[in-house]
Amino acid sequence: MKFSVKMIDIANKGALLHTADARKIRVRDGDRVQIINEEAGKNAQAHVDTTGSLIEQGTIGIYRPLNPFLGVNEGEEVEVRCADRPRSLTHIRKKMDGGRLAKDEMLQVTRDIVDETLAPGEVTAFITASYINGLDMDETEYLTRAMVETGDSLQFGTRPIVDKHSIGGVPGNKISLLIVPIIAASGLKIPKTSSRAITGAGGTADLMEVVAPVAFPASEVQRMTEKVGGVIVWGGATNIAPADDRIITYEYPLKIDARGQMLASVMAKKMAVGANLVVIDIPVGRYTKVADVQEGRKMAREFMELGERLNMRVECALSYGESLVGHTIGPILEVQEALAVLEGKREPHSLIQKSLSLAGIALEMAGKAGPGQGFAVAEDLLRSGKALEKFRQIIEIQGGDPGVTADSLTPGEHQFVVRAPQDGYVIELHNRSLITIARTLGSPQDAGAGVVVHSKKGSRVRQGDPILTFYADRAWRLQSAIEAARTLMPVVVEGMILERLPSERWI
Numbered sequence: 001m002k003f004s005v006k007m008i009d010i011a012n013k014g015a016l017l018h019t020a021d022a023r024k025i026r027v028r029d030g031d032r033v034q035i036i037n038e039e040a041g042k043n044a045q046a047h048v049d050t051t052g053s054l055i056e057q058g059t060i061g062i063y064r065p066l067n068p069f070l071g072v073n074e075g076e077e078v079e080v081r082c083a084d085r086p087r088s089l090t091h092i093r094k095k096m097d098g099g100r101l102a103k104d105e106m107l108q109v110t111r112d113i114v115d116e117t118l119a120p121g122e123v124t125a126f127i128t129a130s131y132i133n134g135l136d137m138d139e140t141e142y143l144t145r146a147m148v149e150t151g152d153s154l155q156f157g158t159r160p161i162v163d164k165h166s167i168g169g170v171p172g173n174k175i176s177l178l179i180v181p182i183i184a185a186s187g188l189k190i191p192k193t194s195s196r197a198i199t200g201a202g203g204t205a206d207l208m209e210v211v212a213p214v215a216f217p218a219s220e221v222q223r224m225t226e227k228v229g230g231v232i233v234w235g236g237a238t239n240i241a242p243a244d245d246r247i248i249t250y251e252y253p254l255k256i257d258a259r260g261q262m263l264a265s266v267m268a269k270k271m272a273v274g275a276n277l278v279v280i281d282i283p284v285g286r287y288t289k290v291a292d293v294q295e296g297r298k299m300a301r302e303f304m305e306l307g308e309r310l311n312m313r314v315e316c317a318l319s320y321g322e323s324l325v326g327h328t329i330g331p332i333l334e335v336q337e338a339l340a341v342l343e344g345k346r347e348p349h350s351l352i353q354k355s356l357s358l359a360g361i362a363l364e365m366a367g368k369a370g371p372g373q374g375f376a377v378a379e380d381l382l383r384s385g386k387a388l389e390k391f392r393q394i395i396e397i398q399g400g401d402p403g404v405t406a407d408s409l410t411p412g413e414h415q416f417v418v419r420a421p422q423d424g425y426v427i428e429l430h431n432r433s434l435i436t437i438a439r440t441l442g443s444p445q446d447a448g449a450g451v452v453v454h455s456k457k458g459s460r461v462r463q464g465d466p467i468l469t470f471y472a473d474r475a476w477r478l479q480s481a482i483e484a485a486r487t488l489m490p491v492v493v494e495g496m497i498l499e500r501l502p503s504e505r506w507i
């Protein structure tokens, strides 16, 4: 059936039809249509929204991002037909039924995720099926390769190219802000691409965005790395493994990180930037992605095997994940803490130790430090101020203000202090509750939102001492977080009553 075109400024590759027209061509809301521009010899598939009033009969609304594939002008005519279901839906169904996907099937699903042929619900079905039924090592390799193949890759003329990645899951994990400048300051190249928050309240891309832009095309990532040795950018904006960011978009609200997707997400980003030496941080502990050391070792073996299959040398470090890294959660608060360390502050111990240990492993792998000497070399690069200088160069080349200091950043203006209800020791600090509270406060979208943990697990507190401070950019968010904290009980002081259950008979 022929339709006249109307351009609509909606930011996805969809189309809008009048309900009566939709019925005529036998499609329903959410189905796919084939749109053919015969004049230009172009055609595209789109998901269709239907409406009884927002568009006239005989007209099709083309959402602007779809038009590059069609090349039509307002008022011109296109042919519209109902389209076949994409083949990848059959593969998703196979995964839901517990089957294993072949290489070409995985590539097709990935491609359809990238070009938005699959609807959000269909992508979520793929993630959920993989989350429940798992991906084996072959499927994980296929997914990783497919993620690389459907995006851009970097090609450096020199080696080694070093990279680092954390699987996440532990709050406050701002270590990349120290590790990348340390490695680059040693003269190595580290084109670091990070995700935004997945299960947490601030991914490295969210943090870096506080001090510099993080969205660059792949060619710029390469140019900037060649120039200053390192960058910290958002993988989702680079078209480096673009399927990854699409998948994360649907994982984020569910706070899940499906195992196979996670391995592929990390390793595809490493492979696409051309890294050949890779350090992986696996935080281990209750309430993280990896519950114990046993499981951590298994995951480390999976990363190493995947690395071998993809021609990358991978070393893994299992790190302590029971407690947050440093004392802060949320973009501005975390950047402040990391910057203070780069500026010479000797605390927090957990942040410095972890960053230097992981940077040290990379320096040893790349031959910049002898066996067992990596930590000391990394420490020297930090203490000498070379890492700070490098971080400023990285900020500057990404378009931020290199003069930024820890003191020049201010977190959210709305604050609330949680105090110790009595004397005692902090015996529990729940990662997941802290993350939920930080998200409720607005983190990571509100950069000033977050939580400062004054007293970590094991600390002695006196009644009235501050244990947590909540920060929010918006007052209503602070109120919601205070209410959430009442039920979540993120911190427990020894001897504290968790809940009082009155005997109803006597009320």
Ligand SMILES: O=P(O)(O)OC[C@H]1O[C@H](OP(=O)(O)O)[C@H](O)[C@@H]1O
Pocket (backbone or CB within 6 Å): 164, 165, 166, 167, 168, 169, 170, 171, 175, 176, 193, 194, 195, 196, 197, 198, 199, 200, 201, 202, 203, 204, 205, 257
């Ligand atoms: O939100 P959760 O799941 O905790 O973790 C996600 C974070 O972990 C990784 O950190 P990095 O890039 O190695 O610093 C990702 O890139 C992302 O920033």
Ligand SMILES: Nc1ccnc(=O)[nH]1
Pocket (backbone or CB within 6 Å): 166, 167, 168, 194, 195, 198, 257, 261, 262, 263, 265, 266
């Ligand atoms: N799934 C992921 C976990 C951690 N980092 C990532 O980039 N992706």
